[in-house]
Amino acid sequence: MEDVLLEGGYVRKLWIGEAKTYADHLLRLDPDSRHRRFGGAVSNDFIRRHADKARGFNVVIYGFFLDGVLRGACELHIDHPMFRGEAEAAFSIERDWQSHGIGSVLLERMLLTARNRGVRKLRMYCLAENERMQQLARKFDAELSFDFGNVVGDVDPPRSTALSMMREWAADSYSVASAIFDAQSRLLRTA
Template identity: 35%
Template sequence: MQQPITRAVAPLTGVVRLLRHSELPQFRAHLLRLDKASRRDRFNGPANDAFVAAYAERCFHDGTIVIGYVEDGEVLGAAELHERPQDREPTGEIAFSVEKRLQHRGLGGLLFARLIESARAFGYERLLVTTHPQNEAMKRLARRFNATLRFADGETLGTIDIEPVAALPARPGIGDFGNLAGAY
C-alpha cells in the first residue's frame, strides 16, 4: 500500500498589520496579481486591470481601512473595511483577498480577526459581506465569525453584529478635569 504524498508547507513569515498610505503601490500590485478565480471572488465578478488599479486608489483616498499580510515588503493578502455612512448604525462593508499560493493556510482567518478587532476599535456595530453564491471559502469564513448569511439578488449577503468595546472603569485623577475648574 502506497503512502499518500504530503507536501511540507512553509510557515507564514510575514505580519498582519494596518497598511500605510505610502503602501498603496504594494496593495495595488497585490490586487493585480490575483489569479482569475481569486479576482472574481474578491470583486464578485470579472474585473479588468484598469478597474482594479482605480479601485486600489479609491481605497486609499476614501478612508477605507486596509489591513495587509506583508511578507518581505510585499502585500500578499488584504482585508478592507469600507464605511457605509448612509446606514443608521455604524456599519462597515468588508472584503478580503489572498493570493493563490497562500490560500487555505489560515491567512483569511487572521485577516478577518484583525479586521473585526479594528472595526470594534472604530466603533462599528455591524459589518456586511457580499459574495457570489459559489464562493464557499468566503461563506465558511464568514460563518466562523458568526455571520448571518442569506441569499438575495444572486448574491450571498452576510451580516456580523459586533459587540462594542467595553467602557473603561473611571480612575480618579485620569481624565478628571473637573478639579481644574477656575484654576485658570
C-alpha cells in the same frame, strides 16, 4: 495563525502611500480569485483606480506581508457618518497563500477594528459558490450571521471597550515592530 507566523509573515494595517503596493497585490490575483474578490470581471485599470481610491479616514486595509510582499488583504469601508454603524469588507488572498489561515487572521483583526469604530452592521458580499469564504465566516458565527441566499453577511460585533481598544493598539504596535524587523532582516540578507 501559527502557520502564518512560522513562515515569517505578519499582518499590519496598510499605510498612507501604499496604494501601489495594494494595486500590485490585487493585480496578482488569479482570474478566479479576482472574480470572487470583485464579484465579477474587472479590468486592470479598474483595479488600479480602486486601489488608489481606497484611502481616507473611513477606509482601513489590513495586509498580510511575507518577505516584504503584500500577499493578502482585507479592506474595510466604513459608511458615511449619516449611516453610522455600517461598513463593508472584502478579502483578497493570492492563490498560493489561500487555505493557510491568513483569511481567518485578517477577519479576526478586521472584526476588532470594526468593533472599535462602532460598526454594528458589516456587509460582506460573497458569491454563493464561494465555499471557502462561507466557511471562513462560519468560524466567526458567534459574531457573524450570514444569509448566503442573499450572499450578504451581517456582522454584529460587540461594542467597543477599553480592552478592545487596547487590543487593537497593541496589535498595531506589534505590527509596526514586525515590519521594521522584517525590513532590517531583508536588508541584512542582501548586504
